Amino acid sequence: MRGEHSVVQVCPNGLFNGATPIHINHIHAANLFTGKFFFEPPDADAMARFKQQAAKLNFDGSAFIEAVLDVPIVPKNRIHAILQYLRQLAEMIGQMGINRLKIEEGKQSIDGIQASLKKEIKQREEEAKKLTQIIEGSPIPTFVIDSDSRITHWNRACEKLTGASAKEIIGTDNHQKTFYPNRRPLMADLIVKNAGSHEFKERYGSNYHKSLLIKDGYEGEAFFPQIGKTGKRLFFTAGPIMNAKGKRIGAIETIQDISARREAEQNLRTSEARYRQLFDSANDGIFVLRDGIVVDCNQKALELFNVSREEAIGQSAENFSPEIQPDGQSSTNGLQKKRDLVNQGVHQSFDWRFFRKDGSPFDAEVSVTRSMINDVPHTLAVVRDITERQKMILALKEREKELEEKSRYLEKVNQALKASLDHREVEKRAVEENMMVHLKRFVFPYLEALGHCGVNTDARAYLNIIETNLNDIVSRFSKTVFWKYQDLTPTEVQIADLIRSGKNTKGIAQMLGLSPSSIQWHRKNIREKFGLTNKKVNLQTYLTSLTA
Structure with a gap:
């Protein structure tokens, strides 16, 4: 029921019901219903109706009448007062429950805040511990300094690189003389000081630049003669450590030994020069193509096609091929099929007819493979002039044909002799x-x-x-x-x-x-x-x- 007032209704059996709304904090929260009651004891006519009803429903008559006589009798002038009392009692109990609930919620809120604080503290401690473990377990030499340039972390990789133990370094600024013969600031020290670009340039010249990955971070490279037996070339990256308010409270620096890489790069340059020499001195024409276009070729290739390097670069194989090959196929279609197979990683070796710059034709054996150059797919084509070999093959075929005819003649003679002997x-x-x-x-x-x-x-x-x-x-x-x-x-x-x-x-x-x-x-x-x-x-x- 809704509203502010109590309600009393009579049921079809002549009994009365009472109901009243319950409001808590001005909200209609529930309804309270009373049980069955009479305003006055039932008269003879009412009792007769109850007996008829018991008989109709096939109930025990005596028991039914006893139940009717047990129904409470509430004076009509008191029912609304009773309902009001019950409503006030229910609302009071409800309000007490709400207040209790608020108290519990407040207590839980306080407990939750405390638990949250404990959890956050624990989480930060675990994060700090994890960070320490990460730094310590990192295979990359790493150290951390505070705002006073004193070492707070010096991992095992850093110990191995420098030979200085964490025990003797942590809490000091001795790292500045670990990398150099004389004490001088490292890149992390300059970042903690929020040094300007002129200071970085003074220390590292052109061997440094801003980091593309770390905000306000820098990267650099230098040779450190004091590290290792003969010195090492190191690549280092440093970045600031900020607190929650955005203030610099320290810096972290990672170091990589790139001595072997630089040596490998030098060896690679030497190797590239050597292979370039072999490339240019090869006795077969070699073309390097990208997407079917010549991007490089050796001296033999220029001689083979009688062109200059400028005339060869930027051309395709179609530009040096007749429209139709000796076997009747289109040069354009044939070359496209070969390219498709090479792009699938299938090596191709075939005979092909080309034209020189002056228009003279020549037959060649072509070997084509796919190769990655600087992570970009290219095609290597080796071209060998087989004109003289083709002439020799034709001569051999003519000789074989003559010998085959003589062999057939001798076979016939042999058959005739055999028949005669038989x-x-x-x-x-x-x-x-x-x-x-x-x-x-x-x-x-x-x-x-x-x-x-x-x-x-x-x-x-x-x-x-x-x-x-x-x-x-x-x-x-x-x-x-x-x-x-x-x-x-x-x-x-x-x-x-x-x-x-x-x-x-x-x-x-x-x-x-x-x-x-x-x-x-x-x-x-x-x-x-x-x-x-x-x-x-x-x-x-x-x-x-x-x-x-």
Whole structure:
């Protein structure tokens, strides 16, 4: 409920409710509700309604009536006073709670401020400790001075560089005679004094400048003969230390030994001079290009293209190339493809045709690689004139062509000779086979029959001599022919021997001057005479086995 006044309402069951708003610090914070009550005891009609209600709701009638009789009775003329009292009591309790809360909040605020102060103090102590640890643990020689130029920090790296321990330096201004033979201020001392530029120039000449990173800081470089065995060249940076009000309360200085770097730079300059000499004296043309444009080249490159250095610098490879290369490709497209591959880190080596200043062409072998010069990508192109080599290659190709033609001619002659020898061998075997077949057909049978005839002793002796000599002749031929050939015709004997030696039908036909179909017919007859018809037996394998 909202507003300033209490409210009393009757519920549908005939009971009354009271409510009053609660204000704390003029803010409507809550509402206070009373329980059920009667203004006066219920009459008979009211009790009858309560009994009906109990029956309707299926409640225990007696218990329900007892509960009704327990409802408090508050006189109507006192209810608003009671509600006002309850409201004032609630508001008083609420105000007390707020006051208590404020007290707790104030206490917490004080505790918070104290905790915050402690935390800040601890944090600053930790920061100071951390700063000390950072300075002490830094590999860079570092020292810190206060406003009176007395050392407050002198790290281990500084000890190692100077040979002076922190124990003997901290709290003193002895650092001024640690770096120089005679006492004199260092850059940090000048910064603490807020010295002017004329004092810096007096101490360091042109070997100092303002720091680009540290406000009101300076950087410098000098040789210190007292540091180390033979002296060292040191680079130093110093900057002010300010308090919360912006007042200079000290300075910090870091030192770097650059002796080795300066020596390396000198060696690098010497090396660059040496490599420049090698670059200019190289026997191949060397170009240095950036984004496809010549930025440098050696003397051989100038001689190769017959141009001056001024004429070469600023040019591209297209300016020295014909529109179309000998292989038919566009010079512009071809060079762009090569550049794309080189930019991807792929080394390129290829033959290319160029023009000299006078327009005369020459062929060259080009090797292109990507290189970083002062952290900037460049292209190195090595060009070698291969005109004479190309002439030699053409001459060699012509000679190879001549030798190849002679080789093909000799191969044909060799094939012809081989064919002739094969044919002679076939004829020789055919003669031997014919002789053996005829002896076995027309001589041995009659000699055998003659042996069964009645002949005298001398005749039988001569007959035995004839048989022995003939058998000896036959045994000499048996290495190349076999006994079972006696059932074959002379042509079949000849064909069987060629089959056994591995010749195919077409080859046999060519050697004997017969048609392939005739050779097939003779093969069929040979298989029949050897009993190989309808058998899965290779004829060559079978004929070879007969002479095994």
